């Protein structure tokens with residue numbers, strides 16, 4: 001099929017001179033799963049068999065004859081084009097080939113196949129039966145991805161048989177599919193939520209794959225977060241085990257931005273933007289009170305990206321608390337000492353807390369800590385409610401009789417139950433098109449996403465085991481601290 005050999009190491013030039021003659025380091029091309037890994041290919045158009053069995057057909061990309069595209073000589077992506085996972089290098093380290101202890105200077109980065117249209121494809125568009133499903137929590141842009149998948153499949157490749165699976169993974173075996181076409185989805189990018197509906201839990205591998213086979217779907221587009229991607233990986237492995245001619249791709253969706261490898265997930269930008277209104281309101285309330293605290297709780301189950309970026313964009317925030325950073329309330333260097341100082345200086349304070357932060361401070365019974373949602377995600381105590389109560393307790397002891405107000409704002413679902421903003425909408429279109437091109441070319445078990453601002457294909461296997469967490473030792477967190485001047489709660493260089 002012409003893709004690079006599995007995990008092939010590519011060595012670049014051999015320049016060992018001064019830094020002006022810097023040698024970029026070697027990189028390893030990450031192999032991408034392809035249907036031809038376990039199915040034979042034929043030269044003809046159908047490959048024989050029904051929708052989901054038989055050999056792989058091979059045909060010219062129909063975009064060749066699409067009058068709206070007129071592909072130029074550089075339009076198609078070569079199967080050997082790659083995107084590097086890291087583009088920051090220490091020239092001395094790269095040239096000496098020694099290991100880096102620095103945070104960003106990778107001696108030998110991974111390279112992922114570049115996303116985009118291929119000259120030859122492995123699906124006959126007339127034989128494609130595509131299914132689209134959304135799983136997990138809401139995220140701005142999910143409807144845009146669905147819309148662009150439907151319109152893109154139809155207009156780029158002429159695919160007509162496209163279905164939406166309602167209610168997440170469980171919908172494969174418990175609901176009727178919804179026939180989708182460009183007309184029925186034309187304005188979905190203007191809507192928040194997911195028009196296909198979503199649920200947590202209900203992942204039954206056998207039932208899901210049996211239902212896919214029964215309905216004859218041969219392309220699966222799965223929109224979801226980290227849990228959804230792990231489910232998609234299981235489905236991919238089952239397709240492979242049963243030798244099914246079905247491609248599966250994941251479109252990474254998570255408002256928390258906790259999926260690794262890709263630059264950011266769609267919807268995140270919109271959520272950060274909407275969070276500004278809550279912070280602004282908290283600031284106004286706090287500023288207008290005597291010794292006023294504005295407390296805002298933002299989403300972020302196990303990562304604090306939303307809180308961090310909302311803090312940086314707002315500049316009204318005095319302290320940002322995230323799950324990646326332990327903090328304490330009383331004593332030297334604690335939160336209360338800091339708030340006391342700020343109130344003396346400014347008469348008001350704004351605090352942003354991610355929902356997963358400070359959970360260890362809240363007393364809970366063992367059974368409470370074991371509570372899970374239907375997908376197995378831990379259920380948290382409300383850190384905002386807890387902090388509000390503790391603030392009052394502390395103030396009454398430290399400053400009895402003095403005026404004090406805490407205004408707690410919890411915009412939880414408001415930041416994700418909205419339509420995508422312009423930049424997320426654009427991003428969703430590129431994601432959907434990247435996914436379609438990869439699937440039509442026969443790739444499977446992969447995710448599309450921007451890697452250093454270029455779109456690449458990453459094996460689901462890699463996505464399922466990586467996680468994007470806030471690094472409290474990196475420059476972004478240092479930037480937060482320089483904006484807020486908040487305590488480091490004991491985080492040191494080591």
Ligand SMILES: Nc1ncnc2c1ncn2[C@@H]1O[C@H](COP(=O)(O)OP(=O)(O)OP(=O)(O)O)[C@@H](O)[C@H]1O
Pocket residue numbers: 135136137138168169170199200201202203224225226227228229230231232234253254255256374375377
């Ligand atoms: N390890 C896993 N293996 C198979 N399926 C999983 C796994 N984890 C979660 N799932 C399934 O994936 C779906 C979505 O999972 P989950 O509710 O954790 O949301 P998510 O995809 O992580 O999205 P988000 O966290 O952004 O809301 C559910 O149907 C769940 O049963």
Ligand SMILES: O=P(O)(O)OC[C@H]1O[C@](O)(CO)[C@@H](O)[C@@H]1O
Pocket residue numbers: 136137138225254255256299300301355373416
């Ligand atoms: O209440 P739900 O729908 O389970 O979603 C809450 C969770 O979903 C997320 O938004 C992730 O999608 C988390 O930030 C949050 O903890």
Ligand SMILES: [Mg+2]
Pocket residue numbers: 136225226227254
């Ligand atoms: Mg998740």
